[in-house]
Amino acid sequence: MEQTNSKRIVLGLTGGIAAYKAAELARLLIKQGMEVQVAMTEAARHFITPATLQALTGKAVLTSQWDEAQNGMAHINLSRAADAIVIAPATADFIAKLAHGQANDLLSTMCLARNCPLIIAPAMNRQMWEHPATQRNIAQLKADGVTILGPDSGLQACGEEGMGRMLEAEQLAHDIAASLQPKFLAGTKILLTAGPTYEAIDAVRGITNRSSGKMGYAIAQAALELGAQVTLVSGPTALSCPQGAQVVNVSSAADMFEAVKQHVAASDIFIGVAAVADYRVAQSSAQKIKKSDANLTLELVPNPDILAYVAALPRPPFCVGFAAESENLKEYAEQKRRAKKLPLLAANLAQQAIGADDNELVLFDDAGEHKLPSSNKLTQARALLQHIIKLRGKQS
Numbered sequence: 001m002e003q004t005n006s007k008r009i010v011l012g013l014t015g016g017i018a019a020y021k022a023a024e025l026a027r028l029l030i031k032q033g034m035e036v037q038v039a040m041t042e043a044a045r046h047f048i049t050p051a052t053l054q055a056l057t058g059k060a061v062l063t064s065q066w067d068e069a070q071n072g073m074a075h076i077n078l079s080r081a082a083d084a085i086v087i088a089p090a091t092a093d094f095i096a097k098l099a100h101g102q103a104n105d106l107l108s109t110m111c112l113a114r115n116c117p118l119i120i121a122p123a124m125n126r127q128m129w130e131h132p133a134t135q136r137n138i139a140q141l142k143a144d145g146v147t148i149l150g151p152d153s154g155l156q157a158c159g160e161e162g163m164g165r166m167l168e169a170e171q172l173a174h175d176i177a178a179s180l181q182p183k184f185l186a187g188t189k190i191l192l193t194a195g196p197t198y199e200a201i202d203a204v205r206g207i208t209n210r211s212s213g214k215m216g217y218a219i220a221q222a223a224l225e226l227g228a229q230v231t232l233v234s235g236p237t238a239l240s241c242p243q244g245a246q247v248v249n250v251s252s253a254a255d256m257f258e259a260v261k262q263h264v265a266a267s268d269i270f271i272g273v274a275a276v277a278d279y280r281v282a283q284s285s286a287q288k289i290k291k292s293d294a295n296l297t298l299e300l301v302p303n304p305d306i307l308a309y310v311a312a313l314p315r316p317p318f319c320v321g322f323a324a325e326s327e328n329l330k331e332y333a334e335q336k337r338r339a340k341k342l343p344l345l346a347a348n349l350a351q352q353a354i355g356a357d358d359n360e361l362v363l364f365d366d367a368g369e370h371k372l373p374s375s376n377k378l379t380q381a382r383a384l385l386q387h388i389i390k391l392r393g394k395q396s
C-alpha cells in the first residue's frame with residue numbers, strides 16, 4: 001500500500017515574503033520521506049534564491065517554461081511526475097490566475113496542465129485576503145477541488161495584524177501529508193490512551209513515569225490522516241493536541257479509566273498506548289506531607305487495568321495493546337497479548353522507546369511476529385494502522 005512518505009511533490013513558490021518559510025517546508029516534506037521538486041516564479045526569486053531550495057532538495061530548481069533540458073514541456077513533465085502540486089506561498093495574484101485558468105509562466109501553466117491534486121497555502125496582507133475579489137477566487141478554487149491550507153491570523157510582515165499569514169511550515173507539512181493519505185479509516189471511531197498517568201502522593205508530589213505521549217499522539221495523527229474520528233485520552237504531556245482529535249485530558253489512572261469507560265461504547269478500535277501506573281497510593285494526602293527524619297512508608301494498591309477491561313467487554317472494539325519491556329520482549333509481549341486476549345499487541349523496548357522521537361515496534365498477532373524497521377514515531381504509527389486495517393479486513 002502506498003504511503004504518504006513515498007509521494008513526489010512539486011513545491012511551487014510565488015512572490016511573497018512567506019517564501020522564506022518554503023525552505024523549511026521543503027526540508028520537513030523531505031524529512032517525511034517525500035521527494036520534492038521546486039519550481040519558482042520570477043517574483044519568488046526576489047524573496048529567496050533558487051540556490052537555497054536547490055541545496056535543501058538536491059534538485060535543480062525550475063524557474064522557466066523555456067528550459068531547454070525540458071524540451072519546452074516542463075509544465076507537462078513536472079505535473080505528470082507529481083503526486084501533488086503544492087503552492088506555498090500562494091499570492092493573491094497567483095490565486096487570481098489559478099481561478100481564471102491563466103497560464104503565462106511555468107507554475108501557472110503546470111497547475112492548469114496537471115492531472116494531480118493541487119494544494120495552495122495563501123499568504124498576503126489582510127486587506128488583500130479580505131477583498132471580495134480574492135474571496136471570490138478562493139471560492140472558485142474550492143469549487144474546482146483545490147485544497148486551501150490556511151491562511152492564519154496574526155502579525156503580518158507589513159506590520160498590520162489580521163488574516164493572511166501563511167501557515168507555519170510544520171503545520172503545512174502535517175496538513176499536506178494528511179491530505180495525501182487515502183482515507184481508509186473514514187467513518188471509523190478510534191479511542192486511544194496516551195502518555196503517562198500521575199498518581200498523587202500528596203498535594204504536590206506524585207508517582208509518574210517518563211512516557212512523553214509522543215507514540216500515542218503520533219498514532220492519533222496518523223489515524224486522523226486516514227480519515228478516522230479520534231478520541232485521545234491523554235495523561236499529562238507537553239504535546240499540543242493533534243488537530244481534529246477530541247482530546248480528553250486526565251491525570252490519574254482512575255481518571256483515564258473513567259474517560260475510557262465513557263467513550264468506549266462508541267468506538268470501533270481501542271488502542272492502549274498509555275503507560276498507566278500499575279499502582280496508586282492507598283491514601284493520598286490533600287496536604288503536603290511534612291518532612292521528618294523518620295522513614296516514610298507508602299502503601300500502594302493496584303490500579304484497574306483499562307485495556308483488560310475494554311478487551312473483556314461483551315462486544316469489545318478491536319483492541320490493540322502496547323507493551324514496554326526492558327528485556328525478553330517477545331516472551332513478555334506474547335504473554336500480555338494472550339492474557340488479555342488481544343488480536344494485536346505492539347511491543348517496544350522501554351529504554352529505547354520512552355521519550356524518544358524514534359521507535360522500533362514489533363507487532364504480535366495470531367500470525368506471529370512482525371518487526372517494523374526503526375523510524376520516527378509517525379512512520380511507526382502509520383505502519384501500525386496499516387496493520388490494523390489489514391487485520392480488521394480479515395475479520396470482516
Ligand code: PMT
Pocket residue numbers: 193195196210211212213214215216253272273274275276277278303304305306307308320321322323324336348350353354355356
Ligand atoms: O509516550 P512515549 O514517550 O512516546 O513512549 C511510548 C511508550 C513506550 C509509553 C509506548 O510505546 C508503550 O509501550 N506503551 C505501553 C506502556 C506500558 O507500560 O505498557 P504495560 O506493559 O504496562 O501495559 C500493557 C498494556 O496495558 C498497555 O497497552 C497499557 O496501556 C495497558 N494498561 C496497563 C496498565 C493499566 N492499569 N491499564 C492499561 O490499560
